[in-house]
Amino acid sequence: MPEEALLLRPAEPMIRALPANIEAEAAFLGAVLIDNRVLEELPVALHHTHFFEPVHARIFERIVQLLDRKAVVTPVTLRPYFEADEAIKELGGLTYLARLTADGQGLLAPRELAEQIYDLALLRELVSVGRGLVEGALDTSESVAPLDQIELAEAALYAVAEGAGAQTEAQSFNMATRTAIMGIEKALNSGGHIAGKTTGMTSINEKVGGLHDSDLIILAGRPGMGKTALATNIAFNAARRLLSDLADGIEPEKSVGAATAFFSLEMSADQLATRILAEQSGISSEALRMGKISREDFQKLSFASQTLAELPLYIDDTPALSIAALRARARRLKRRHNIGLIVVDYLQLLQGTGRANDNRVNEISEISRGLKTLAKELGVPVIALSQLSRAVESREDKRPMLSDLRESGSIEQDADMVWFVYREDYYQAAKEPKQPVDGDDAKTHEMHDKWREEMERVYGLAELIVAKQRHGSTGKVRLRFESRITKFSDLAEAERGDSAYD
Numbered sequence: 312m313p314e315e316a317l318l319l320r321p322a323e324p325m326i327r328a329l330p331a332n333i334e335a336e337a338a339f340l341g342a343v344l345i346d347n348r349v350l351e352e353l354p355v356a357l358h359h360t361h362f363f364e365p366v367h368a369r370i371f372e373r374i375v376q377l378l379d380r381k382a383v384v385t386p387v388t389l390r391p392y393f394e395a396d397e398a399i400k401e402l403g404g405l406t407y408l409a410r411l412t413a414d415g416q417g418l419l420a421p422r423e424l425a426e427q428i429y430d431l432a433l434l435r436e437l438v439s440v441g442r443g444l445v446e447g448a449l450d451t452s453e454s455v456a457p458l459d460q461i462e463l464a465e466a467a468l469y470a471v472a473e474g475a476g477a478q479t480e481a482q483s484f485n486m487a488t489r490t491a492i493m494g495i496e497k498a499l500n501s502g503g504h505i506a507g508k509t510t511g512m513t514s515i516n517e518k519v520g521g522l523h524d525s526d527l528i529i530l531a532g533r534p535g536m537g538k539t540a541l542a543t544n545i546a547f548n549a550a551r552r553l554l555s556d557l558a559d560g561i562e563p564e565k566s567v568g569a570a571t572a573f574f575s576l577e578m579s580a581d582q583l584a585t586r587i588l589a590e591q592s593g594i595s596s597e598a599l600r601m602g603k604i605s606r607e608d609f610q611k612l613s614f615a616s617q618t619l620a621e622l623p624l625y626i627d628d629t630p631a632l633s634i635a636a637l638r639a640r641a642r643r644l645k646r647r648h649n650i651g652l653i654v655v656d657y658l659q660l661l662q663g664t665g666r667a668n669d670n671r672v673n674e675i676s677e678i679s680r681g682l683k684t685l686a687k688e689l690g691v692p693v694i695a696l697s698q699l700s701r702a703v704e705s706r707e708d709k710r711p712m713l714s715d716l717r718e719s720g721s722i723e724q725d726a727d728m729v730w731f732v733y734r735e736d737y738y739q740a741a742k743e744p745k746q747p748v749d750g751d752d753a754k755t756h757e758m759h760d761k762w763r764e765e766m767e768r769v770y771g772l773a774e775l776i777v778a779k780q781r782h783g784s785t786g787k788v789r790l791r792f793e794s795r796i797t798k799f800s801d802l803a804e805a806e807r808g809d810s811a812y813d
Contacts, residue, residue: 330434331363332427339424340370342417344408347384349421350375357425361432366398370408386412433471440467465639508652508692509567511548514788514801518777519728521567522549522652522692526781527683529658529722531697531711532732533704537773538696539578539656540586540797541732545694546571546654547587550624553651569651569691570623572644574637576660580626586797591615595795623648633662634681638688645689653689655682657696658722676721683725697722699731709738713778729779734792735769773799 343349350357359372373392377384386408393399399407417424444464507521522528522545532538552568575583589596592615594608604612625644632640637655644650655661663674679695686693699715711731716722723729739762773792777785791800 329363329438330431332431333364333367335424335427336362336364336367337411338417339421339428340367340374340417341411341413341415342421342424343371343374344385344389344412345415345418347374347378349418350378352422353425354422355425355429357429361429363431363435366396366402366407369393369396369398436471437468440464440471443467463639465643507567508549508569509552510545511552512544512790512799512801514790515775518775518783518786518788519780520782522694523727523782524651524690524692525687526692526727527679527686527725528692528694528728528730529697529716529726530694530730530732531699531716533699533709533711535737536732536734537792537794537797537799538732540792541775541799542654542656542694542696543573543583543586543797544590544799546573546624546652547590547622549652550622553623554621563649570648571625571652571654572641572648572650573624573626573654573656574632574640575626575628575656576630576632577656578628580628583626583628587619588612588615589796590798591619593796596797597795625650631660631662634678637661638681638685641685641689645691650689651691653685653691653693655693655695657698658682659698679722679725709733709735710774710776711778723779726779727781728777731776731778733774733776734772735774736766736772739766739769772802 357371359368359375362368362371370389370393373389374384377388382388386405389408390405393405393408399405403410444460447460447463507523507526509521510516510519530538530542549569550571553563553566553570554568556566556568557563573583585599586596588594589599592608592611594604594612598604598608599612625648627640627644629636629640641650641653658678659675661678663677682693682695697716699711703709703711703715710733713723713729716729771792771794773790775788775790777788779785789802791802792798793800
């Protein structure tokens with residue numbers, strides 16, 4: 312055939328076999344049938360679905376079932392279960408079970424055989440994910456949603472990786488003790504009060520021991536209390552501490568800082584950035600938004616932005632995210648940037664899967680469970696902001712309680728910690744009596760003077776109420792809040808005295 316004809320001829324599809332090693336499977340099963348103890352010390356958690364040959368999968372499944380019943384498993388004890396198995400008959404009948412143990416080659420390296428069977432199964436899973444991705448991308452019969460397909464593909468890939476890394480077994484007390492000592496050493500090196508990620512505020516760290524991996528922290532408050540400001544401050548402080556520790560040569564695993572993912576469903580990324588710039592430059596957020604700054608202020612701002620350029624803080628301001636989409640994006644950030652802290656602002660703006668949309672309480676329950684699952688899945692603390700019901704406003708004491716969590720008791724149930732932000736000056740400002748003028752009676756002046764004294768007493772003070780904590784006691788932490796630059800910070804020593812906590 313002429314060369315030109317070969318070039319014009321359509322390429323024939325390459326048909327390649329899925330990765331598998333039937334001989335390795337047979338040798339491993341033979342080793343198990345000779346010595347059942349082989350299954351007790353495998354380097355991987357082998358399952359019958361990891362076997363490529365269906366007969367081998369059924370044999371392994373039956374072996375595990377019999378061992379669970381404390382039976383001794385041999386070709387003889389297996390025989391009754393496979394007498395009617397048509398696939399076994401095709402391989403030579405029940406003598407196939409005996410042939411598996413004929414040479415005993417598998418006993419020479421059963422651990423290596425198990426690893427190979429497991430690894431090949433993972434490769435087949437990857438092939439399956441890739442095939443599904445290609446088929447989905449080529450199928451345009453229904454509505455085309457490439458971003459949804461990307462999220463599904465990422466979730467599938469992460470599930471494969473999670474399966475590869477999720478091999479757990481009982482630890483000896485020695486191993487558990489070592490892990491505990493490492494955590495205590497980390498707390499000691501951090502200054503004696505942080506076992507997890509830092510919040511950047513000593514008084515909070517001392518109360519809760521930092522932000523613990525796999526924890527779901529609910530940060531709630533009524534509008535105007537500053538819950539977004541506090542979450543932004545914590546996210547910034549954790550990211551800055553990691554940056555500082557890396558510059559000092561401290562390994563990321565030993566740092567109490569963390570690369571942080573901030574999912575902002577309410578504010579845009581540039582609004583959050585403006586808040587952080589205001590905090591760091593000391594210029595009010597309002598002045599920055601309106602451009603009412605001097606040339607000197609702009610230089611401060613420029614310097615602050617350069618300082619923050621390398622900050623490991625990643626803001627996703629996609630609106631109306633579903634809990635599934637948020638988890639997919641968080642996995643991606645974990646894979647790409649090794650994030651160690653996630654902030655979600657705020658929980659009620661997330662959407663469920665759609666199965667519970669007819670019932671908002673069920674949907675919120677699904678979302679809170681999804682956030683807790685995400686914290687455990689990625690092994691990072693998750694701070695989720697939450698609204699409070701209006702019941703707070705109808706009480707004389709406006710301090711929030713657990714019963715004020717809006718729309719679902721499951722939020723309280725799923726959370727490892729529940730924090731409330733409370734600022735008395737916000738409510739005190741609303742109580743301002745009539746401004747006295749010349750000619751008003753003494754009582755009017757007295758009432759306003761009394762209000763002003765009370766306002767001066769509480770102005771700029773905030774409380775973080777730890778209403779639930781699985782790792783320690785509940786109570787209150789007093790903080791300083793600068794509303795001009797939306798910044799929370801520790802009280803000065805003179806202000807704290809012995810009453811920084813209750």
